[in-house]
Amino acid sequence: MKQSWRLVDSGPGSASFNMALDEAIALSVRRMDAPPTLRLYGWDRPAVSLGCFQRSIDLDLAYCKEKNIPVVRRPTGGRAILHGNELTYSFSVRTDRAPFINGLMESYRSISSAFSRAFQRVGVSVETKTRKEKGRVLTRSPLCFASSSYGEILVDNSKLVGSAQKRWRDGLLQQGSVPYAYDKETMRHVFGSSGTLQDMCGMAALKEVMPDIDGSALKKAIAGAFEEVFRVSLPASQPSPEESRLAQELEEQKYLQGSWNLRL
Numbered sequence: 001m002k003q004s005w006r007l008v009d010s011g012p013g014s015a016s017f018n019m020a021l022d023e024a025i026a027l028s029v030r031r032m033d034a035p036p037t038l039r040l041y042g043w044d045r046p047a048v049s050l051g052c053f054q055r056s057i058d059l060d061l062a063y064c065k066e067k068n069i070p071v072v073r074r075p076t077g078g079r080a081i082l083h084g085n086e087l088t089y090s091f092s093v094r095t096d097r098a099p100f101i102n103g104l105m106e107s108y109r110s111i112s113s114a115f116s117r118a119f120q121r122v123g124v125s126v127e128t129k130t131r132k133e134k135g136r137v138l139t140r141s142p143l144c145f146a147s148s149s150y151g152e153i154l155v156d157n158s159k160l161v162g163s164a165q166k167r168w169r170d171g172l173l174q175q176g177s178v179p180y181a182y183d184k185e186t187m188r189h190v191f192g193s194s195g196t197l198q199d200m201c202g203m204a205a206l207k208e209v210m211p212d213i214d215g216s217a218l219k220k221a222i223a224g225a226f227e228e229v230f231r232v233s234l235p236a237s238q239p240s241p242e243e244s245r246l247a248q249e250l251e252e253q254k255y256l257q258g259s260w261n262l263r264l
Contacts (some may be wrong), residue, residue, distance in 0.1 A: 005230070006237045008039040012144050015047035015070040018088070020251035022175060023075050023189050024243045026092040030114065030171035036093035038226055038234065042085045046183065047071070048190060051164060052080040056262040060138055063189045073261045076175045078164030083188050086179045087218060094171045104167060110229070111174055115153055115161060118225035122218055126155050158204035179205045181211070 010021065018041060028034040047070040048059060056071070058080060064071050069082075091111060093100050099110045112128045119126045120133050153161040163176035182205050206213050239247070254260045 003035070003232045005036040005038065005226070005232045005234050007234045008037060008237055008239060009161035009219060010239070011037060011039045011189075012042035012044045013152070014044055015049065015072040015252045016045065016255035017247065019072050019255045020043055020249075021239060021243070022090040022092075022173060023250055024247040025090070025239065026075075026166075026171060026245050028240065029092040029247065030094060030168060032094070034240065035239075036072055037091070038089045038223070039090045039092075040084070040222065041088050041090075043088070045060045045070075046084040046186065048080055048081065048082055049074045050080050050261070052076060052166065053264065054079055057210060059190055060192055065194075067189075069186075069187075069190065071261055071264070072255055074164065076166040076173060078162070078237040079108060079113070080191065081130060081177050082183065082190055084175065084183055084186075085181045086177050087178050087215060089178070089222070091174045092171065095167065096170065100172060103172075104165065107174070108163070108165065110125040111163070112153055112161075114225045114229040115176075115222065116225075117151070117229060118154070118218070118221040121159075121221035121225060122210070122213065124155065124206070124213075126153050126160060128153055155204045155209055158202050160204045160206065160209075179203075181205045181214070 008025070013021070022039065025034065029040060045068075048064060050056060050059070050071065050073045051075055054073075056073075059071060061071065063069075095101055095107075100107045109128070116126050116128055152159060152163060160178055161178050163174055165172055165174045169205050182203065206218075217234055223234050226232070
């Protein structure tokens, strides 16, 4: 009998609530109060998420405040993303089960293989990067999509999916962004540096590759690909009352607070 995981399609949400619910679900999964969970969601307005250890001075915070662009710090690592016209995902699972017991790289590879299969289902030809990058290649820009590393998904050698992971002893949370289109004018202001602008040429958006892509079809393809790759069933579900309560607490006490979001 196939294991039953969980699919949560929660629609658009605020920056603070999106991060809070991802963390709440991850904690629930780690406690074994919920099965491994794939969450798909969006954003109620343009917002910036910073990597957990990233400097907030990498952004033009004054511009973000003037334009009412929320800035939130993710629980996962990596670099900043301007969210907006995209599909965002998170995946929470315990690390006492294969293939996630085998470390960071193997878990990245496994999750990427599911997304690669999903893109193939909707007719987008992609490849998964198999080479690790380090040093200046990764650090030259504060922008997540400016470079790619191991396990990330590329189309025509440009990064199509930006992902980052947080690992605990007993579980992991991976968050990722699949842009439909970029607002490059806003990006120029939020990340305004010549190096960043130069690196924008290495970024791919899904509607550039497939202008008629249907968001509902993509979600269905992702869910089906996860079922195939991990040999599980993925019934639609909703956050539990406890997860919703914890998300509200995390939002108020952490993800709405400058002491977390702007701490570096």
